[in-house]
Amino acid sequence: MDIDLITNILYATVRTGTPLILVALGEMVCEKSGVLNLGQEGMLLMGAVVGFMAAVTTGSLFVAVLLAIVAGILMSLLFGFLSITLVSNQVATGLALTIFGAGLSAFLGSSYVGVGITGIEPMSIPFLSEIPIIGKIFFQQDPLVYLSFILFGVVFWIFKSSRIGLQIRAVGENPEAANAMGINVHKVRYMAVIFGGAMTGLAGGYLSLAYTPLWAEGMSAGRGWIALALVVFASWKAERIMLGAYLFGAASIMHLVMQGLGFEVAPNLLAMLPYVATIAVLVLLSSNHMKTKLSAPMSLGTPYRPQV
């Protein structure tokens, strides 16, 4: 393998990891506030279909991305209303959202199948893109990839040193105590859920507008689930989400590259690679288990309802 090939593999890795990063960062914020939203796959598909429909009808990719985000937010509001306001079971509500989103997206998108659009194209960043290797890998991507870098920074900062981050964490760890401190638990949880919806909607838009600019039913092909697993993998840390998403991306690229390089392993066995790699790395990372245990938000999955 020459350096050119490796650079190219890493370039593809960044692209492959991007939708996972967006979904996982959003879900992380959501989970930090104590809400487990298993509806990612449904929101992802809704973001993808609405983004694509908007791109076809308005011709503006910018509007399309915005509407993809709005679609994600609307879906997350539905989830939030049930699981926060009506204190429904989060696991079941999330799964229902996935089923609902998959159905609704297929229903809405049926007349957009087979339509082609010009997607969001790569845009090199001046100077940075000229750095050898690194420039090619990170700075000759499309704008949504750059946005994922920025959003990573934002989420990282929120939990590192912002008041909002503290509030979210307080709500996620112990809603009663947070409430006693004067934090509006429901408001914080709603904001976190909406942020998660926006991120997943954006990821859906990335799939149908940038990565593969087309609409076809079920096109997210399980990426929402992978992203959910990545949040756990990352033990609710933004930097580990980046690591995990790129690791997963690299492994899924490698199983294809290895075939081309003449590895004589059955493709179905090679296709297990990303999943095995993720488990293996998790096991390595979990060796310090006290730390991992502490990082899961204590009230995750538990609805909260103050007594009146």
Next chain:
Amino acid sequence: MFNTSLKLEKRPSDSQTMSYLSPLLAIILTLICGGILFALLGHDPLEALYTFFISPLTDAYGWAELGIKVAPLLLCATGLMMCFKAKIWNIGAEGQFIMGGLGGSWAALQFLDATSSWVLIPIMLTGMASGLVWAAITAYLKTHFKANEILTTIMLNYIAVNALLWAVHGPLKDPQGFNFPESALFVDATLLPLISDDYRLNISIFFGLFALVAVWTLMSRTWVGYQIQVLGEDAKAARYAGFKENQLTWFALLTCGALAGLAGVSEVTGPIGQLIPSISPGYGYAAIIVVFLGRMNPIGLVFASMLLALTYMGGEMVQMEMALPKSLTGLFQGMLLFFLLACDLLISYRVVLVKKVLDKKVSPSATIDAAS
């Protein structure tokens, strides 16, 4: 300006009446919304609802088919219920189901010249063992490395799918099958006995019901069951009481693996009759919904799996009879689930009209356990 609003007020104890009324209310709401949806699409709402919910069950064949779908759902859901009670978030019933089907198929293919149905016993046991081993990986990673089971089970599901694909394209492929990815057809002796020759329903429905009763008895009447409940409700208390958390984790996961494996092997030796690349239409995932919909209660589980099975069959019916797209099934299922979840609120809470409280003093708050 009216200073009143709707407020939720926690009931002193869960309402028994409401726990029966809430599903009914949810179904009525779904029917109303569904009817409106059908009307908007230009169909007679009553006819559409009849087609969706009633017509699949208008004959014995329909009921038998319902049983075919209920059996695997019930087996998986029973195992999952046990895990969830212990707060072990096993998402892996799907993978365990697939491995059970794969292992069981391998065994069934060893008996291609069998004439006696006794061979079913080793076949079923192999299937259960395969599911159990798959769950054991999760249990091992969880107890030894504290690896989170949500992640490992999701990943193991994908690995299981690929293992199945590998086997069915490779070692278990029918040598006489023109290289198509499916195994030889199992011989009659290796197929589960049918309840009636006219229908496909086989004895796996009894496996499901038996497992449900057994697990329920275990959970409510035995020491192990009690420990699992305590572990789920308060892990600290369980540890304090000296319960062996790791052993309980192993027990719950292995039981679930064996039951899901049994569901898998029953599927290949039942309605499918051979190993094919897609042996599960997502039973392992659907079973998660069944567990929560059934409120982790045995009767609830039976009704929830029947309801879920019915929505799939109803979805096929409206496609056939009214040319409505499959996506509608998803919309309908989603809606039904949303309403059910929302109505469940009424079990523990009542909606009251209150004057707006100006004094915003915070009263002692309560949380509801996700699993209760």
Next chain:
Amino acid sequence: MKSLKTLVTALTLSATVMAQAADNVKVGFVYVGPTGDAGWTYSHDEARKYVVDQLGDKVETSYVESVAEGADAERVIRNLAAKGHDLIFTTSFGYMNPTLKVAKRFPNVKFEHATGYKQSKNVGTYMARAYQARYLTGLVAGKMTKSNVIGYVASFPIPEVIRGINAFTKGVREVNPDATVKVVWVSTWYDPAKEREAAETLILQKADVLTQHTDSAAVIQTAEAKGIYAIGYHSDMSAYGSTAHLTSAVHDWRPIYLAKTKAVLNDTWTKEDIWYGIKEGVTDIAPLNDAIPADVKAMVLAKKAALKAGTIRVFDGPIKDQSGVEKVAKGASLSDGDLKGFGWYVEGVDGKLPKS
């Protein structure tokens, strides 16, 4: 198109002779994917719509989409039969055994199963000789490649897919003996993002013409984005990349569905094992891109005409396998039976056929 009309006319004529016509028929379709997959199922549903257009109120169709190839398939097929459908098309290989089981219980209903190899009294099978179009597109690819590496994104190593790879490679090598075809298996029929990743992997390995045997158009889009060429499959995929798209190997099930429906309408249905190709218009290539030089276009069209006339066959010898062993001698050709169970690569495919 013309062949289609001829076939239809011929069948209509033969139909009028047999004048024992039913008033109308109910035709059911069982699809493996959503009608919105833009690939396999989409092509079948287009043909269903065509039958409705052509026969108007003489035909009533219904379909069930995304039917899993497991225990559910049998129920769906049976329910279609029980609901008075006279003819049922089951459009995926995995429906073979369920179709046969149901057919036994409904002797008066006619069944047509796509891509299978088992028939019975009331179950016929039909397939498209897609490999003929593959071969023609291989000719195009062989002429258009500069790097002499052609990328092939494949789903699963089943005979249908291997046959396509071999026919394509044969076309490539016929016009360009130095070119090789690199295959990447994605182990899925449908995952646009993964198909794109596979395409990019092939580009990294110097491929400058791509084709795919999966359901989405992601490979074409990737080629368009990277400024190389691509060849589509299932349907004309030019909408996804006007400069990259050279042509597509396409299915057209309309002749079969119309003919079979008419046969049931006229009570002339018999069980057959039909394998239609270029000649019957069931397999074809999409219009050739203008980037293809005129002489190449002419050559491809001449070969197409020869295939249609039956003067050449795709797998005419000499054919060597990968190890250079001659599998088919000059003057011989692979039989349909050989083709149906294809389990080896012809010379020119780079990489080993997965044993799995």
